[in-house]
Amino acid sequence: MVQTAKELIRQRGYHATSFADVLQASGASRGSVYFHFPGGKTQLAIEAAQAHAAEQIGIIDRAADQATDTRRLIECYVDMGRDGMIAGDYGRGCGVAPLVTEGATQESAEMAEAGRRAFAEMTDRLAFHFVAFGMGSGDAQVLADAVIAGVQGAMITSRALRSPAPYESVRAALVSHAAAVSPGNADRADG
Numbered sequence: 001m002v003q004t005a006k007e008l009i010r011q012r013g014y015h016a017t018s019f020a021d022v023l024q025a026s027g028a029s030r031g032s033v034y035f036h037f038p039g040g041k042t043q044l045a046i047e048a049a050q051a052h053a054a055e056q057i058g059i060i061d062r063a064a065d066q067a068t069d070t071r072r073l074i075e076c077y078v079d080m081g082r083d084g085m086i087a088g089d090y091g092r093g094c095g096v097a098p099l100v101t102e103g104a105t106q107e108s109a110e111m112a113e114a115g116r117r118a119f120a121e122m123t124d125r126l127a128f129h130f131v132a133f134g135m136g137s138g139d140a141q142v143l144a145d146a147v148i149a150g151v152q153g154a155m156i157t158s159r160a161l162r163s164p165a166p167y168e169s170v171r172a173a174l175v176s177h178a179a180a181v182s183p184g185n186a187d188r189a190d191g
Contacts, residue, residue, distance in 0.1 A: 001033065001044065002048050005044050005048040010052070010093050018041075019033050045099060046110060049095055049099050049115060053119075060129065062076075063076035063077040064076075073133065078150075093159060142181075146177065
């Protein structure tokens with residue numbers, strides 16, 4: 001149910017995803033929802049966001065495994081996002097952002113905290129890999145923040161425009177910045 005909720009929230013958002021939708025798409029029984037998620041829709045959405053963050057950390061790790069430096073890590077990660085958007089026919093969003101934009105109200109401080117924690121985990125994992133490639137921790141954190149923010153923005157505009165162009169623009173800008181702040185990358189900024 002968590003994976004189904006994650007996918008539905010990525011496509012529709014938090015408010016447009018109901019328990020009934022999750023039950024129908026997952027084939028789970030109504031009683032199982034209330035047994036596994038006594039905290040209701042809020043708990044299901046939080047667990048879905050946690051699953052999305054864990055999936056993104058796995059993607060970051062795979063990109064790092066394929067990379068030889070900070071610049072290549074950024075290229076791999078942004079390309080994976082772009083390729084996922086294209087494969088999903090521009091219908092996929094972020095599994096965490098709806099908690100922040102739709103659910104993080106006074107009624108759910110838990111959702112706000114889950115969104116903050118998920119983005120922090122993704123950013124911290126990128127920064128960890130940037131440091132492993134030789135970047136200073138301060139620069140690594142700033143670049144990781146920019147990568148996550150850039151990919152989030154590219155996701156939204158790519159979906160709206162039904163074009164991969166926003167990912168390409170973000171990729172170019174982030175790689176250029178990485179070349180300027182990464183040891184050993186400046187001489188490879190052009191290619």
